[in-house]
Amino acid sequence: MTRIIQEASLLLTIVITESPFNANLAILEPGEKNYQAAFEGIENFQFDESRSYGFNISESGDMAIDGYFVEKTPVKTETFDVATQQVVDREIEQTLLIPFQLDFDIGLLSIFSDQSDTSKLISRIGEASGFSFPITETQLPIGRLYANLQDREWSIDVSSIRIQNFEAEGGLSGTYTIKDVGDIRIRELIDSHSSDITILRANIKTPSQEATFGFFQSGTVRLYSSLESEEPLWSEVKEITREAYNG
Template identity: 25%
Template sequence: MATSEQIESPATINISKIGTEDWNSVPTDLEQQSFSQSSSFGFRSVDKENEIISAELITSTNTRITRYDPEREDIVEETITSTEEISFRINQNSELLEVYSNKDDNGEVINRLGQTIDRVTISDLNIYLEDIVEQLKSHEVDFEISALRINNISPEPNTNGNCYLNTHTDSVAEKLISEYEDDVTYLCIEISLDSEEATIGFYRSGSVRIFSNVNEDEKLFSIVRAAISGVNQHA
């Protein structure tokens, strides 16, 4: 399993706000809750470099099944233990938690961190996607907006609905984002890197999906983190 510093595209990143009164104790808290065969969860590969804390959450689940045993010629019950590894990363400076998995796993990490880290607070990162566009511009990223989703749109009186729009010019896309700012829940953005292009989906909830498989992962992830951090700082 790759650590959070080795995550490669394509990937799903669920981002939340995180805070604590004592950042210095966080690595120790995680290490003291290390995973073992007798526990239902624990952490491993805990690492701190500068202001970045990375680790993996390991969860263990026991499931009872019934099956036919041909040797006994009878139905038997068995307990099967399954484990799951979820990588995550905490940036102390931006106070952002990145979980590299789906929404359910994101909730699991948040729950377990709340049980393990003393006086920690974790909350949703509800961002205005117009601010993502502005952050990308401020970092001089070469990008185009290819699609967006608007909820609660009312093009005519007595009409209401959600729509997904493919956009072919940034001016039209930015006009729609500005007009429906509160209701834009998703942006699909094409980013030009040095030698390739990447497709990224930004969600109002703070989730990010990197759809492309690219070679310039480090640069791509830096762009995403800079955009989200900038929005978070100005929230």
């Protein structure tokens, strides 16, 4: 168990500080009561060999919980048996580690893993906390997000957007990626195709920091630059993203 914890702690550091990384987002109901329910539930739902899955909290406080979900699953693999000189099937145990952060101040769950793990983690957190607060996985409204970014006194340089159901000349339609988008053009595209924008990539520059992000309609935010998870720019981008969900 100690080895698993050490590996998970190392993975959490690597995922958050190396570029790029994904944060798959879901909406929490914020508040002290929900924070306490989550903390107590997760703390009492630690990894157990007999259950083969559970949680470990790496840090908590200030209405946030950082940790990881641990799950051991059997995996079939082919290997070479030297004694028989044959390829044989064997079953090994694989340890899945999913780093996450529950932020009950702004009301956001961030999962630093593949998007396919999001539903699983939401279900396990609900199980651990007795489903005492809602967690909602929903699409990110790119148009509102861009408007929120523009409200800040930052330099926002949009490098590309991807639009589905885009109608081009000659009656053609499909999914298009548009690069080198100017400020006026991006605003026009967002106004006319707001619900069809699936990806927006932008370089964000503040007086103290700069980083490139990808915002996905699926609810994923990808960081393409070196930036640690609790640096001011990342924290503010999370807040802006959460505000976009509010409308």
